[in-house]
Amino acid sequence: MNTMKENLQIIKITKVKQVGKSDKYKVEYLKEEPDAIVLLEDQIVNFRILKDKEFTIDEWQQIIDSSNMSVWFNKCLNFLSFKDRTTKEIKDYLRKNQISDLHIKLIIDRISNMRLLDDEAYAYKYLDEVVRKGKGLKYFKHQLEQKGVDLKIINKVSLDYPLELVIDDLIKQAQKHQVKLNTYPINYQKQKIQEKLLRDGFSSNVINQVFNEINFTANIEKRLAEEIKKLKTKTLDKNKITQKLLAKGYSYQDIKKYIS
Numbered sequence: 001m002n003t004m005k006e007n008l009q010i011i012k013i014t015k016v017k018q019v020g021k022s023d024k025y026k027v028e029y030l031k032e033e034p035d036a037i038v039l040l041e042d043q044i045v046n047f048r049i050l051k052d053k054e055f056t057i058d059e060w061q062q063i064i065d066s067s068n069m070s071v072w073f074n075k076c077l078n079f080l081s082f083k084d085r086t087t088k089e090i091k092d093y094l095r096k097n098q099i100s101d102l103h104i105k106l107i108i109d110r111i112s113n114m115r116l117l118d119d120e121a122y123a124y125k126y127l128d129e130v131v132r133k134g135k136g137l138k139y140f141k142h143q144l145e146q147k148g149v150d151l152k153i154i155n156k157v158s159l160d161y162p163l164e165l166v167i168d169d170l171i172k173q174a175q176k177h178q179v180k181l182n183t184y185p186i187n188y189q190k191q192k193i194q195e196k197l198l199r200d201g202f203s204s205n206v207i208n209q210v211f212n213e214i215n216f217t218a219n220i221e222k223r224l225a226e227e228i229k230k231l232k233t234k235t236l237d238k239n240k241i242t243q244k245l246l247a248k249g250y251s252y253q254d255i256k257k258y259i260s
Contacts, residue, residue, distance in 0.1 A: 088148020139201020
């Protein structure tokens with residue numbers, strides 16, 4: 001009974017005034033007592049909100065819902081203005097602000113129809129960024145999965161990953177790293193370069209291709225001698241020293257040469 005009475009209650013518009021030169025309007029109305037709300041021009045036109053017009057509670061709630069959706073639609077446009085987003089990122093943004101699933105769908109559809117939200121276009125653009133940063137295909141796929149891009153889109157866009165071009169650049173970068181690591185054992189050099197390439201999202205197969213093109217050399221004599229000298233200040237046990245040096249990538253043959 002109370003619900004029926006509430007639904008029959010009348011909202012009467014008492015004043016409609018534009019806020020400055022914006023598309024916002026302050027709407028004053030009478031429910032049980034005077035109140036006011038700011039609506040966008042869309043709501044004013046679509047719902048024909050005029051002075052002295054009356055609305056039921058249900059009709060007024062539709063206007064409020066429409067206003068809220070317009071506000072969050074504009075907030076999403078602003079959210080997108082900073083950088084490209086995926087559909088999931090927009091949904092997460094709206095859900096974080098407790099927007100209903102129905103309104104989320106309506107907002108997403110409206111933005112998509114404006115061609116401002118396109119996960120496939122986002123994936124292709126992100127692929128260019130990944131390649132520029134020298135990241136691998138595994139990194140690319142993982143990041144898009146985290147951003148909620150559909151697996152079919154990820155697999156489709158992944159076909160355009162320029163692997164041969166990337167491998168050529170990786171070889172050049174790895175050669176530079178190898179020169180810097182030249183005073184370390186070859187196993188240590190490979191380990192460090194491999195760790196970096198794995199972090200950057202490259203597969204073991206790609207890493208092997210890169211290593212096959214690098215002539216690993218090592219000038220370890222000075223560094224090995226210093227390592228042995230330092231270890232001898234802590235222990236004179238040759239077996240313990242040997243084990244520690246093996247763990248650092250030195251070969252048993254090289255260690256044997258320098259331990260007396």
